[in-house]
Amino acid sequence: MQPRPLISAQDIAARVAALGNEIAVRLPEGSFAAVGILRGAFVFMADLVRAIPRDVRCDFLGVRSYGAATETSGVVQITSDLRLPISGKHVLLVEDIVDTGLTLRYLLDLLQAQGPASLQVCTLLNKPSRRRVEVPLDFVGFEIPDRFVVGYGLDAAQKYRNLPYVAVVDE
Numbered sequence: 563m564q565p566r567p568l569i570s571a572q573d574i575a576a577r578v579a580a581l582g583n584e585i586a587v588r589l590p591e592g593s594f595a596a597v598g599i600l601r602g603a604f605v606f607m608a609d610l611v612r613a614i615p616r617d618v619r620c621d622f623l624g625v626r627s628y629g630a631a632t633e634t635s636g637v638v639q640i641t642s643d644l645r646l647p648i649s650g651k652h653v654l655l656v657e658d659i660v661d662t663g664l665t666l667r668y669l670l671d672l673l674q675a676q677g678p679a680s681l682q683v684c685t686l687l688n689k690p691s692r693r694r695v696e697v698p699l700d701f702v703g704f705e706i707p708d709r710f711v712v713g714y715g716l717d718a719a720q721k722y723r724n725l726p727y728v729a730v731v732d733e
């Protein structure tokens with residue numbers, strides 16, 4: 563079934579530009595590391611860092627979460643670790659979507675244990691109605707209803723990551 567557009571490429575571009583400026587103003591002075599969560603955040607990360615008029619170092623964390631096709635179990639496996647040390651650095655975690663919050667909770671605990679100077683979160687999408695654990699979200703692109711979405715990096719069984727907009731897949 564064809565995904566139905568939910569957030570257009572134009573609306574995403576406008577929101578990403580605004581987020582970039584907001585991040586540039588609100589993150590502590592000096593350089594910081596943006597950490598993109600692979601694979602879902604790769605498109606968002608690429609656009610976001612180019613919208614931040616500041617010195618940004620880029621790193622990535624590869625994760626795989628177990629569970630049913632459209633739901634995470636919160637058990638996260640790190641498939642590719644950070645290359646740059648984050649101890650004493652300001653860090654911005656860049657996520658595609660926060661759903662139950664279980665994945666983000668795990669990643670925040672993991673990164674916090676490495677002693678960053680500060681740790682903030684930017685997510686493109688937020689599904690607050692599905693939250694199972696409290697997670698701090700410092701920057702949110704869009705709040706969306708409880709629908710499974712694809713595109714702009716997000717997938718359904720590895721499909722649709724290259725759609726330039728966010729779309730709903732009807733189950």
Ligand code: IMP
Nearest residue numbers: 602634660661662663664665710711716
């Ligand atoms: P959480 O642990 O339930 O918050 O889920 C986070 C991860 O599940 C995200 O980083 C995505 O990889 C995946 N996910 C959750 N909802 C969706 C969706 O609607 N579309 C695609 N992936 C999703």
